[in-house]
Amino acid sequence: MPELPEVETMRRGIAGMVGSRITAACFPRETRRPIAMHPTAGVMRRRLVGRTISAVHRFGKRVAIELGATDERSAAWLIIEPRMTGLLLLVPPPTSEHVRMELAYDRGGQGGAVAHGRLVFWDRRGLGTIRLVDRRGLSAACGPDRLGPDGLVVSGADLAHRAGGSRRAVKVALLDQRLVAGIGNIYAAEILFRAGIDPRAACRRLTAEAWERIAGEARRVLAEAVRLEGSTIGDETYRTADNRSGRFQRRHRVYGRARQPCRTCRGAVERIVQAQRSTFFCPHCQWQPGRLRRTL
DNA sequence: CGTTCAACCTGGGCGC
DNA sequence: TGCGCCCAGGTTGAAC
Numbered sequence: 001m002p003e004l005p006e007v008e009t010m011r012r013g014i015a016g017m018v019g020s021r022i023t024a025a026c027f028p029r030e031t032r033r034p035i036a037m038h039p040t041a042g043v044m045r046r047r048l049v050g051r052t053i054s055a056v057h058r059f060g061k062r063v064a065i066e067l068g069a070t071d072e073r074s075a076a077w078l079i080i081e082p083r084m085t086g087l088l089l090l091v092p093p094p095t096s097e098h099v100r101m102e103l104a105y106d107r108g109g110q111g112g113a114v115a116h117g118r119l120v121f122w123d124r125r126g127l128g129t130i131r132l133v134d135r136r137g138l139s140a141a142c143g144p145d146r147l148g149p150d151g152l153v154v155s156g157a158d159l160a161h162r163a164g165g166s167r168r169a170v171k172v173a174l175l176d177q178r179l180v181a182g183i184g185n186i187y188a189a190e191i192l193f194r195a196g197i198d199p200r201a202a203c204r205r206l207t208a209e210a211w212e213r214i215a216g217e218a219r220r221v222l223a224e225a226v227r228l229e230g231s232t233i234g235d236e237t238y239r240t241a242d243n244r245s246g247r248f249q250r251r252h253r254v255y256g257r258a259r260q261p262c263r264t265c266r267g268a269v270e271r272i273v274q275a276q277r278s279t280f281f282c283p284h285c286q287w288q289p290g291r292l293r294r295t296l
Numbered sequence: 297c298g299t300t301c302a303a304c305c306t307g308g309g310c311g312c
Numbered sequence: 313t314g315c316g317c318c319c320a321g322g323t324t325g326a327a328c
Contacts, residue, residue: 001320001322002322003321003322036304037322051310061321061322069306081322081323082321082322083304083321083322083323084305084306084320084322085306085307085320085321110301124305125305125306125320126304126306127304127305127323136308137318140324160303166297166298167298168297172298172299177322184321184322187321199323226317230321232323233320233321234320235307235309235320236310237307237320238321255321275300276301276302277322
């Protein structure tokens with residue numbers, strides 16, 4: 001589920017935890033398979049409790065909660081990867097089932113005021129992951145070998161340089177986190193529609209100008225989706241940290257709209273499958289370089 | 297190099 | 313109502 005805008009919304013939603021101290025951590029195992037985590041729950045708990053949160057980052061589609069160094073312990077990062085259905089919630093989850101992690105935190109205020117609360121990682125399908133890493137682990141998991149430039153700041157030159165010679169279809173390339181970080185199935189479709197590029201076009205056929213258009217639309221679409229707090233679709237599996245819906249779904253032009261009229265040309269939006277994922281696009285408004293543009 | 301498939305899971309929607 | 317099937321915002325590793 002969550003792509004860059006949803007994960008960035010999660011990050012902002014929990015950014016108020018900075019300065020708080022973790023007082024308890026639990027990792028319920030009541031589900032069939034415990035969440036994929038490293039290290040084990042006991043070690044994780046021991047390393048988390050008592051630590052102060054010094055920052056909350058986002059790397060692509062992952063949130064990283066930074067635990068500041070102390071005299072005894074060096075800095076560490078709790079990397080949470082929501083995958084399809086993971087949510088970070090500061091309010092009680094819909095059910096206690098599927099809670100994969102719960103952190104209690106408090107902040108000793110001046111004059112006896114204590115702010116405290118709970119952060120829950122709630123993940124229905126359980127495909128998400130949790131890792132606690134040191135500085136080296138962070139760079140192995142989220143460094144430039146793993147993640148390309150962030151989608152909010154990617155340039156046409158970045159894309160052209162890294163993918164320009166590839167025979168891959170441009171939609172498949174945009175899902176590759178090493179090329180550009182944060183784009184998933186929804187936003188790849190929306191970006192290519194706005195750029196007017198056919199998702200099946202081979203990267204090596206795209207001109208520098210086409211890459212500039214794709215990068216520009218990526219920055220614009222992702223920034224707008226962040227402003228609208230992401231996309232909540234259908235069964236509402238995505239919610240903000242305080243349990244509200246995103247609003248970018250109202251701006252979707254092609255995603256999930258197979259056989260419905262294109263909002264620009266009124267032709268039917270098509271659904272095809274690329275790399276085992278659905279791709280939605282308008283064959284009239286999106287074309288491949290070198291091919292005659294279809295006319296109505 | 298690039299594609300395809302399976303796997304990891306739960307749950308909603310649809311046709312019959 | 314129930315059953316079987318398809319679908320879903322992601323990632324990884326193996327096989328070809």
